[in-house]
Amino acid sequence: MSSSEWQKSSYSASNNECVEARAGAGAVELRESDDPATVLCAGPAAFAGLLASIKAGELDDRV
Secondary structure, X not given: OOOOOOEEOOOOOOOOOOEEEEEOOOOXXXXXXXXXXXXXXXXXXXXXXXXXXXXXXXXXXXX
């Protein structure tokens, strides 16, 4: 679906315990590094909203 490389945060440990992202065809693709076969796709606006919520701390109480 996408030709871009998966990216992970520089804060991630060297093991496979992180969320990875890449730009897809009109969407942002997300996956858990320890389960790479499962990919979630989100539109750019939805992904931007998710990032804004994370940065604002609105999801800190979620487990």
